[in-house]
Amino acid sequence: MGQQTNAQPGPPDGLAYASARGKWVLTATVLGSGLAMLDGTVVNVALPRIGEDLGGGLTALQWTLNAYTLTLSGLLLLGGSLGDRMGRRRVYIIGVIWFTLASIGCAGAPSTGVLIAMRALQGAGAALLTPGSLAILQASFRREDRSTAVGAWSGLGGVATALGPIIGGLLVGVAPWGWRLVFLINLPIAVVVVVLSRRYVPESRDEQATGRLDVPGAVLASVGLGGVIYGLTEGPANGWTPVTIAVTATGAVLLALFLLVETRTAEPLLPLGLFRERQFTAANLVTFAVYAALAGALFLLPVQLQLVAGFSPVEAGAATLPITVMMLLLSARMGRLAARIGPRLPMTVGPIVAGLAMVWLSRVDAGATYLGAVLGPMLLFGLGLSTTVAPLTSTVLAAAPDHQAGVASAINNDVARVAGLIAVAVLPALAGLSPAAYADPAMMSAGFHRAVLIAGAVCAAGGLLALVTIRNPTHPATPAESHDHSDPALSCAACPVLAPHIKPR
Incomplete structure (x- = not known):
């Protein structure tokens, strides 16, 4: 490649946020992580059309989601370690290219078996690019600008999460095969990310990393x-x-x-010694309960809205938008509140409120309208998650030693993803949703009602668990600490925790 396409080393003390190069680095990381975030939201909306076009029933749709999450969860920590050792920019670009090639394979899949295999490869690519995104920001910007850069990444990532279901609905509605466009939309974004990364992102690695990869x-x-x-x-x-x-x-x-x-x-990859700290273990158990309930409910909701309530793909895609909006508006404020009063009360009340929202979704049935049966639960859902996520994130980080903050957040990320994996696999069976239910709206609706009641109970149980296990700190947080701990929560807008695999400098 020519010299103009290779990034020059950054300033010794890091890039300034306000500099032109700093803005391009931020753009490259937001767009790259946005690939994985966008894909995670648009595919949910496309599931009913995928089922119509390729067949396979409810089990095939479960695997369409879980194949991706499975390889992402299993390889995420390894992806972060590879970036630390081989170069974060290099591994990030490899991950973007890998993810994009797998996306092309998904778009051209002639059967559910091929689609599931391509989704597994897509997850492996996401495991390379996801931890690199925030690690690049941490390594590239000067210390005083890192919180600003991470906050901007979080907010813009939240916008991508909010737009994902709507974009997915529009693409899916083009034609019966329109779901394939959901994967092809990754191509132009990936080209921009690779060009910007090669030109502007400085290479970095953890010079203190020793030993073999696990x-x-x-x-x-x-x-x-x-x-x-x-x-x-x-x-x-x-x-x-x-x-x-x-x-x-x-x-x-x-x-x-x-x-x-x-x-x-x-x-x-998994330092088990972290789990000797009761607060760390408790916070991760709460994470498991909340995100299992969240993943299970949001897996079935678009299917219920389209197959039973008669929503279009666009309407089903936009249904969860209030959750993201509430998260963007309230997460930072809830983080600051939790820093003042302690995490125990918000982590108790938030999951219970979100659980009540899931129970409320049991009103969604044939003939249900958005205003009458969906908007209220979505607003309540967003309020519950906004109350939960910021103190949950800060509690996980505060419970780990400073030098292990990056791996602690990555573990919490993986716990959320594994919780989603298990929920998508198990919840339909617990609710009595057999593969035949996908072709029978009445059976689907009855199973959905049972499923959201189960999910609501699991989510509320997470709140009760927080009540008996989470301890408030003995000293109040400073304003700076409150700000730092609330910013990353914005990246969680209505999707599994996207905490970075960062080695703090």
């Missing part, structure tokens, strides 16, 4: 999780055959081996 841990975690999720998805849907039982048992054994390997590895 590849065995990553393999054991990914394959083990895949085996368990396979069993939880296929067993209830198609029966517990000897093959299904064997795969599930193998997955459980591999996960146990993963924990054993992590105790004996010098630089583990």
